[in-house]
Amino acid sequence: MEHLLFKILFICFMDDFVYAYTLTNEQNLHTALLSGYNKDLRPGTDRTYPLQVNASFYLFSIKEFDLDTGKLTITGVFQVNWYDERLSWDLTTYNQTNSTSIPQQKLWLPDLINVNPYENIRGLGSDLIKVIVFYTGLCDWYALQAFEVICDADVTDFPFDTQYCTLKFFIWGYQPNEVNVNFISSGIILTLYTENGIWEIADSITHTQSNLYGYKEIVVGLHLKRRTAYYVVSLVLPITTIAGLMGFVFLVPHDSGERLGFSITVLLSIVVYLTIVQDMLPEASEPNISILGYILVSYVLSGAFVVVLVIISLRIQNCPSDKPVPQSIVQLVRCCRRRGKKKDTVEPINEKSGPVDDEESDEHVTWYEVGKWFDFVCFISLIIQLTLTCVTYFSIVLS
Structure with missing residues (x-):
């Protein structure tokens, strides 16, 4: 114990001794060093x-x-x-x-x-x-x-x-x-x-x-x-969600009169949102423009294309019933019928008239049915296009 106390006192004494120099000592040192x-x-x-x-x-x-x-x-x-x-x-x-x-x-x-x-x-x-x-x-x-x-x-x-x-x-x-x-x-x-x-x-x-x-x-x-948390929440997810609404316009009944208004509203929403987020996107063009910029432009073009498709769909479903459906379109509708029909469906047999011929029952195709299948194909195509766009974008930027 006494030995330890001696060591502590010796260290304290040496510490005071080391830092015992005065202003005069340091002033003389500066003079000597810089002379x-x-x-x-x-x-x-x-x-x-x-x-x-x-x-x-x-x-x-x-x-x-x-x-x-x-x-x-x-x-x-x-x-x-x-x-x-x-x-x-x-x-x-x-x-x-x-x-x-x-x-x-x-x-x-x-x-x-x-x-x-x-x-x-x-x-x-x-x-x-x-x-x-x-x-x-x-x-x-x-x-x-x-x-x-x-x-x-x-x-x-x-x-x-x-x-x-x-x-x-x-x-x-x-x-x-x-x-x-x-x-x-x-x-x-x-x-x-x-x-x-x-x-x-x-x-x-x-x-x-x-x-x-x-x-x-x-x-x-x-x-x-x-x-990236802020940009994903405020930029990527909202614009992707709005773009996803474009395909659902073809699920709106055509006789409701809201199809064209819905599609134009979605397109305007994308354009307005694009102007809002424009300040977030860097303006640099070298070495490359942001891929997200191309994605936003593709959404705007898709929205404009959807408006055109909606107009075509309304024209198809409102064609006069006495106007014949072209044979090529009839064949496509029949093909869609066969693919959509379940294989395990059993057709009833009419005892008086005999078995029903599938080809005879499929002969009559109306413009209304053509419009329904057109809407279905457009809906599936847009959902696939949006999914592929998102998957491709994230696979590129996160690789």
Whole structure:
């Protein structure tokens, strides 16, 4: 017990001893370090070896991603550290002062320039940021900044799309054999990240690559996946439900007088809904237009085609009874009769007239019956077309 108490007192004493330096000690340290210091020369006593610079990227938030303009705005911080032997000192000389903060404009910095900016080319950091310098010469620089970069979006699978965006940086003014940058981690560090309501980070990557001229580029990559719940509920399901009503117009009795009005109402509903959701759809045409845009256009064309079919159906069912039905249509109706008739149906036998001939009973075909079979075929065709459209769309965007 006494031994443990001694250890605690010794640690507390050493802690007070380490941080016992005064303002005068730190002021003298700054004077000594910056006297004759040339920030235009890179660190490194032996110039035959490149300066090793280690980097990490912490993402704070995704502020904005405009698919129409290709503008991605994120907030993050680069942690960059390197050794500058000119900034090392002896602890005993300055009363155990083990670290100090120096404004970044007074020290040499690796000039990381963003080479894919949305507007202005700018480097990391600002005059408000300081560099933490340790007595070993280790410089630790936290460059906090809002980055605006160009990200060419592919909206083909909207709203089930994923995007890959990169931040590219280049150390300006140095040859590849003078400064070498390495990432400590293989991905973006998300310990300080605040979730975005529209995009989620599916994956991330940080690495260096050589460009066409042999210079190293520092790349921070983000795989962004859209959160689809809102778009499915407010966009995909409603428009699909409205489109599904188009086929049911052929189940409305033709003598009710509501068929044409029902079909036009469904068509107008699709057109009105299309104008409402137009702001949600991105306007980008490169590399491809959104498949959902083609789906909406196909629904509008189908609605217009349904109106034409309803008019044709009404014309068929209101044809004069004395007008003969063309033989080709008679044959089609007879074929539909045979397919619709159950195989196990037993026909009654008339004792006086003998067995009923199926062919004789099927000879008479009216325009009213032609219209009924026409409605049936249109209904089945539209339901199949809508089902195939939905299955094809989801199989493409979710594959």
